[in-house]
Amino acid sequence: MWLRSSSREERGGPPLSRQRIVEEAVALLDAEGPDRLTMRRLAERLGTGSTTLYWHVKTKDDVLDLALDAIFAAVPIPEDQEWRAGVTRLIGDWRATLLRYPWSAGLLGRPMLGPNVLARSDFLYAALIGAGVVEPHLTAAAFGLSNFVVGSALMQATWLLNADAETRDAAREHMDHQRDRYPALAAHGPLTASDDWDESFERGLTWLLDGIEATIA
Amino acid sequence: MWLRSSSREERGGPPLSRQRIVEEAVALLDAEGPDRLTMRRLAERLGTGSTTLYWHVKTKDDVLDLALDAIFAAVPIPEDQEWRAGVTRLIGDWRATLLRYPWSAGLLGRPMLGPNVLARSDFLYAALIGAGVVEPHLTAAAFGLSNFVVGSALMQATWLLNADAETRDAAREHMDHQRDRYPALAAHGPLTASDDWDESFERGLTWLLDGIEATIA
DNA sequence: CCGGTTACTGGAACAACGATCCGGTGGAGG
DNA sequence: CCTCCACCGGATCGTTGTTCCAGTAACCGG
Numbered sequence: 001m002w003l004r005s006s007s008r009e010e011r012g013g014p015p016l017s018r019q020r021i022v023e024e025a026v027a028l029l030d031a032e033g034p035d036r037l038t039m040r041r042l043a044e045r046l047g048t049g050s051t052t053l054y055w056h057v058k059t060k061d062d063v064l065d066l067a068l069d070a071i072f073a074a075v076p077i078p079e080d081q082e083w084r085a086g087v088t089r090l091i092g093d094w095r096a097t098l099l100r101y102p103w104s105a106g107l108l109g110r111p112m113l114g115p116n117v118l119a120r121s122d123f124l125y126a127a128l129i130g131a132g133v134v135e136p137h138l139t140a141a142a143f144g145l146s147n148f149v150v151g152s153a154l155m156q157a158t159w160l161l162n163a164d165a166e167t168r169d170a171a172r173e174h175m176d177h178q179r180d181r182y183p184a185l186a187a188h189g190p191l192t193a194s195d196d197w198d199e200s201f202e203r204g205l206t207w208l209l210d211g212i213e214a215t216i217a
Numbered sequence: 218m219w220l221r222s223s224s225r226e227e228r229g230g231p232p233l234s235r236q237r238i239v240e241e242a243v244a245l246l247d248a249e250g251p252d253r254l255t256m257r258r259l260a261e262r263l264g265t266g267s268t269t270l271y272w273h274v275k276t277k278d279d280v281l282d283l284a285l286d287a288i289f290a291a292v293p294i295p296e297d298q299e300w301r302a303g304v305t306r307l308i309g310d311w312r313a314t315l316l317r318y319p320w321s322a323g324l325l326g327r328p329m330l331g332p333n334v335l336a337r338s339d340f341l342y343a344a345l346i347g348a349g350v351v352e353p354h355l356t357a358a359a360f361g362l363s364n365f366v367v368g369s370a371l372m373q374a375t376w377l378l379n380a381d382a383e384t385r386d387a388a389r390e391h392m393d394h395q396r397d398r399y400p401a402l403a404a405h406g407p408l409t410a411s412d413d414w415d416e417s418f419e420r421g422l423t424w425l426l427d428g429i430e431a432t433i434a
Numbered sequence: 435c436c437g438g439t440t441a442c443t444g445g446a447a448c449a450a451c452g453a454t455c456c457g458g459t460g461g462a463g464g
Numbered sequence: 465c466c467t468c469c470a471c472c473g474g475a476t477c478g479t480t481g482t483t484c485c486a487g488t489a490a491c492c493g494g
Contacts, residue, residue, distance in 0.1 A: 003387035017442095039481065049444035051482080056442095060481065109323040109375055113388060118399050125401035137420065138405055139412050143369070144421030151368030152360070158326055170220035171330060182335050184342035188355055195356050203354065204361030204425065211424025234471095256452065266473035268454080273471095277452065 001058075001065035002113035018056045020046065022066045029067060029103045033162075037063075061110075068107045069114025071097055077123050083131035084209055090124060091149050091205060098153035102161035105154045121146070128212070137215040144208055152204070156197050159190060218275075218282035219330035235273045237263065239283045246284060246320045250379075254280075278327075285324045286331025288314055294340050300348035301426055307341060308366050308422060315370035319378035322371045338363070345429070354432040361425055369421070373414050376407060 024045050028037055039060055043050035057063055075093045080086035098104050121142075128141050159168070172191050179186040241262050245254050256277055260267035274280055292310045297303035315321050338359075345358050376385070389408050396403040 003384065003391050038479085040479090043444095051445080051484095052443050054482070106326040108326075109371060109379070111375060111380055111384065111388065113391060118395075118402060121406065122399040122402040125405050129401055129405070135405070136413070136416060139407075140417035140420035142405075143372070143407075143414075143417045144365070144424065147368030147372055147421070148361070148365050149368070150371060151364030151366070154326060154367060154371070155360070155364055158328060162326070163328055167220065167328070171328065174220050174330060178335075182339040184346055185335060185339040188342050188346070188352070188359075189338065190356075190360075196353070197360075199353060200357035200360045203357035204364070204428075207361065207425050207428025208421065210428055211421075255450080257450085260473095267452095268474080269472050271453070 001062045002111075018066075021053060021056055021063065022070050025063050025067045026070055026101070030101060034103045034106055039063075064107055065110065065114065068104055068110070068112065069116050071101045071104060072114070072116035072120060074100075075116070075120055077120060078127075083127050084213070086127050087124065087145065087209065088205065090120065090127075091145055094120070095149050095153050095201065098149070099157060099161065102157040105157035105162065108150055108154060131213075132216040133212060134215075134217075137212065141208075141212045141215075144212075145205075148204060148208060152197075152201050155190075160197070218279045219328075235283075238270060238273055238280065239287050242280050242284045243287055243318070247318060251281075251320045251323055256280075281324055282327065282331065285321055285327070285329065286333050288318045288321060289331070289333035289337060291317075292333075292337055294337060295344075300344050301430070303344050304341065304362065304426065305422065307337065307344075308362055311337070312366050312370050312418065315366070316374060316378065319374040322374035322379065325367055325371060348430075349433040350429060351432075351434075354429065358425075358429045358432075361429075362422075365421060365425060369414075369418050372407075377414070 021042070025037065025042055028042055028045060039053055040050040042063070043053055046053075053063075057066075072094075074097050075090070078086040078089040080089060124145065125138070125142055128138055133141055163171075168191070175182070175186050175189070175191060182189075238259070242254065242259055245259055245262060256270055257267040259280070260270055263270075270280075274283075289311075292307070292314050295303040295306040297306060341362065342355070342359055345355055350358055380388075385408070392399070392403050392406070392408060399406075
């Protein structure tokens, strides 16, 4: 998607329709989930014919790529002086956005090269460099933080947001029924009411940041 | 899927066909990717009609759930005495399996309740408990390790395995063209030839394990 | 004012998909 | 020999992403 030579902007044509399509796609994904996102349904919401969309957008995958990047505009780029505060804020807001749009979890398996994602990734690298993190720790730190937040949001969105209540209950019962086969998991695993996703996330993030900080000479 | 009361096993009927379907599905996913996995194509490979599959399997999603769980049978459950060695081995093999079947990355957004996944999750909890990790660190540790490995494999599979060479080259050129806009990212980000995914993964894993170990009284 | 280029629209249609209906078949058990 | 039942698969339905192509409306140089 982001690799296609955008022949539209070159001619100065207003990408206004494109924007409206993406906005409506996000709204539709939010309201009904990714399965219900159809070119026809999207067009109907926009009051146009379904085939008209293909003038503004090459394929449906492009709509998804654009929608995925669009939601990251809600992640502010921190201005903190202290690197740890800035990184913590960025990662936290990143996670919050992924969880606010749970359908994004299913889209994380595609290349993210949109401007919003790139700008925030650039900030992450810049913050780490500014903190004095050098290779090979730099790449490991940026990867680790990104992968950690992506994995956390993916898992939480899968269980708490995308799965409906009956699925969760059935899963709990399923685990309960096999309590003897997976004793440790049944006693302490997810789906036990006691787990606090936010707290666990921050603990893991702290471990990562401590490890990164220790590499600074 | 795992929540459906399996009326087949109850009657003692041989689930042999089911197993063949899953094996062939994994082979098909491996050979042509998830987009090309079709009930018709899968049936054709098995030498049957497409509708016959629905006798052994409720929906296509069931096939995907079964295939996803099936590949984790290749992850051995460690027998190390030392907890760090066991956890490191499990997480490493987990990652290796996810990368050997890159299509699995796109399936991670669904509830994983298969027996293979559960058994290995149970081992992870048991190993951490045996090491002396207690709540609230226990949940954070298990989540953190799982999420880290899932995120790492997802990102690497996206870029190095699922994206074809031309996509990667186009992405590199795309980044190069905007080098001034994302200076830190262009200089140090992924897609720079110097990055070593394996090394970065192990560094991040070490940071997490160090943090977990520090919580042991 | 006009002819034509250009930006944009959308009905019709196509191939492919997941899934269901329903009429089969073949062998085991009475 | 009859009956039952696990198992099979052709025909078919509704829906999907995408393309073809015949339009329309606005602008622009003459």
